[in-house]
Amino acid sequence: MRSRPSEYELVAPGKLSTVLDLLAKEPGVWMPIAGGTELMVQYGAGRLPARKLVSLWGLPEVRHIECTAQDVLIGAGCTYTDLRRHPIVAREFPLLAQA
Amino acid sequence: MSKRDVSLTVNGTVHTVSVYPMERLLDVLRAKIGLTGTKEGCGEGECGSCSILMNGELVNSCLVPVLQAEGATLCTIEGLAGENGLHPVQQAFLKCGGAQCGICTPGMVRATVHLLNHNPKPTLEQIREALGGNLCRCTGYTRIFDAVAEAAGTRR
Numbered sequence: 001m002r003s004r005p006s007e008y009e010l011v012a013p014g015k016l017s018t019v020l021d022l023l024a025k026e027p028g029v030w031m032p033i034a035g036g037t038e039l040m041v042q043y044g045a046g047r048l049p050a051r052k053l054v055s056l057w058g059l060p061e062v063r064h065i066e067c068t069a070q071d072v073l074i075g076a077g078c079t080y081t082d083l084r085r086h087p088i089v090a091r092e093f094p095l096l097a098q099a
Numbered sequence: 100m101s102k103r104d105v106s107l108t109v110n111g112t113v114h115t116v117s118v119y120p121m122e123r124l125l126d127v128l129r130a131k132i133g134l135t136g137t138k139e140g141c142g143e144g145e146c147g148s149c150s151i152l153m154n155g156e157l158v159n160s161c162l163v164p165v166l167q168a169e170g171a172t173l174c175t176i177e178g179l180a181g182e183n184g185l186h187p188v189q190q191a192f193l194k195c196g197g198a199q200c201g202i203c204t205p206g207m208v209r210a211t212v213h214l215l216n217h218n219p220k221p222t223l224e225q226i227r228e229a230l231g232g233n234l235c236r237c238t239g240y241t242r243i244f245d246a247v248a249e250a251a252g253t254r255r
Contacts, residue, residue, distance in 0.1 A: 003121075005118075005120075005121040005122045006100055006119050008121040009100040010100075010121050010164055010166050011120070011166075012169065035162070035167070036164055036167070040123065040143075040144070040161065040163070041144060043121065045143075053164075055166060057167045058167075079156075081156060
């Protein structure tokens with residue numbers, strides 16, 4: 001059974017600070033999303049329990065890959081394509097880049 | 100949740116549509132904007148039939164909530180053919196018989212154009228990799244790969 005789009009709320013504040021304000025104001029109510037690769041499959045099957053969603057898509061602060069000598073930090077807004085194309089991720093974590 | 104206006108630039112034309120934010124971009128393109136060239140295959144991101152370009156990247160439009168496409172530049176299969184007829188990639192698919200039932204074809208063509216824009220002379224391995232997200236239920240892959248090579252000018 002497909003989900004009804006009218007039963008879901010999705011907002012895209014467009015600024016990280018606004019997203020953080022929303023999450024702080026109503027803890028546990030809003031689910032942050034970025035893209036839809038997994039989310040939209042659950043949604044399509046009628047199995048997405050969260051009804052209030054806030055989009056992180058297009059926020060530059062969460063779309064980054066930072067590499068240090070010890071760590072690789074992958075932002076929540078990175079796409080699979082970002083990972084596949086990143087030379088250090090591809091070299092050091094080939095299974096992640098190919099996954 | 101109520102509807103709201105979302106503006107999308109599709110094949111160079113701005114469309115403002117009244118939608119629920121969680122409607123699938125695929126449904127909005129087909130039902131609201133009337134561009135039915137983009138096909139629904141699986142509806143869960145496995146088959147690539149609904150592939151379009153969103154800000155220059157190939158995406159499965161069945162997996163994009165329409166609100167996330169607000170302000171984006173979208174290119175669908177309808178945007179390829181010009182005043183002078185079919186796009187060279189479409190011509191190559193036609194010449195090589197790279198379409199059987201046709202459901203996967205718009206996505207295959209879009210993925211091919213995207214590949215050739217980034218890599219004009221792909222090897223067979225690179226073609227297979229680039230079309231890895233596009234399934235053909237008729238399993239006509241050999242002719243599809245031939246068509247890509249034809250469009251790239253590398254077909255033997």
